[in-house]
Amino acid sequence: MSHHKRAFLKWAGGKYRLTPEINKHLPPQPAQGACFVEPFVGAGSVFLNTDYDRYLLADINPDLINLFNIVKQDVEHYIQQARALFLATDANSEAFYYARRQEFNQSEDQFRRAVLFLYLNRFGFNGLCRYNQKREYNVPFGAYKTHYFPEQELRFFAQKAQKAQFICADFEEVFQLLEQQPDNYIVYCDPPYAPLQQESNFTNYAGGGFSLAQQTLLAEYAKQAQANKIPVLISNHDTAFTRKIYKGAKIKKIKVQRSISQKGDTRIKVDELFALFA
Template identity: 70%
Template sequence: MNTKQRAFLKWAGGKYRLIDEISRHFPKKACLVEPFVGAGSVFLNTDFERYLLADINPDLINLFNVVKQDVETYIDATQQLFFHHQANTAMFYYERRQEFNCVQDPFQRSILFLYLNRFGFNGLCRYNQKLQYNVPFGAYQKHYFPEKELRFFAEKAKRATFICADFHQLFHYLWENPDDYLVYCDPPYAPLAQESNFTQYAGGGFSLEQQQTLAEYALQSQAVGIPVLISNHDTHFTRDIYRNAQIKMLQVQRNIGQTPSSRNKVNELLAIFN
């Protein structure tokens, strides 16, 4: 693809900047599988016949399915919220956040989810132990309504199936239903230091044991002819759990910090099980 496409969501850890470096290592397959689809930058900037895209966050998958089903109705409804005269105020934001945490209607939740994402702090998606969305107000001067990005996503989504599932469920599905798969994993990253645990972008945490299990699943998949690529921090721990893979080093600007001094370049790796 000649022009890179942006996701309509702001998303911590999104792969927009790295997509060219990552995708050049993709072998040619018919179906790209993503167990941690996030905002979908890899999906939007690759060209596979089919996509099987999963995430453990039901609000994210609900949003994607709503946009896929009827993007024009979704745009009309969401614009009313984005362009409300109080949309960019803390009071309005926290009222909508409270509404989101109470409402059950899938369409209304999808509208509120995009508003909270674009007006909340720094592309975070975070829930408390009661599974209530708790990202604070972003207090940005300007806001962009991603109409063009929504329409592009909806058109591309005709080739995609979106499911709410964890990586355990998805890998077992792949093993039980053989196809011409390529799997790309962008999990919550292993901490750069053991005391750092701010990789909880989706509800619960992602433990070191889960990191290890994902690496084992990748090795098992490779053994049955399914190539798997995994992005992560480049640390002693990740080097150890990916010791059976080919490792490619990447350097990326991390923008999740609250201050400019905390937004430093960090080393990432791409583990290739193929």
């Protein structure tokens, strides 16, 4: 797109670079307009770089959905409070970061948690969003030399969010909702990717893995949606497993540059695919 918009969050596995390609493979909108649905919205890069009248955006992470709804409701107040945290004298120090992480894990104030979430996201390691079994945020300090406060990105997100409904739900709930409330839906799914190799299965984005059984179930929901005249586009790694579960879809293979080491400094080209059920 001519004005490629960045999300205000860093996000492992985010689709910022792929949004032009995703737009090419989305089915055309119906004449009377469509509601664009993302069961795995993540940081929202696809949402920000598409143009629909309405959006239904879901994620299983309650902190993420809470943040989006707060930014949607009053972005100026949010910017004021979040900027103050970024400008704190020792903001870019381990001691300050871990104190804020502890505050986040102990706080029940939804606005404060939303402010802290952005700070932790920007100052934590490599755009990760990870929790332990106690649902405590446990991403380590990032130790970056410089930081950027995403003020303009926040404002653009808030403006576009006026057309969106954000809900905390898993993909099963989202697809069931689509069946219960018929509309002109177009669905894009960006699940945690199936592993290229079983031993490198890093999918713990929200306090739990995304299993091969869940990958298969998502494909079944996509096929059922297709039968109900709801087109579904799914991104994933291109493997024998994904080819099998997406059998019957229109598949487009692409090569994408991806980090493969924990340091994020080793990048290779890997095969990904778009599977369109339409």
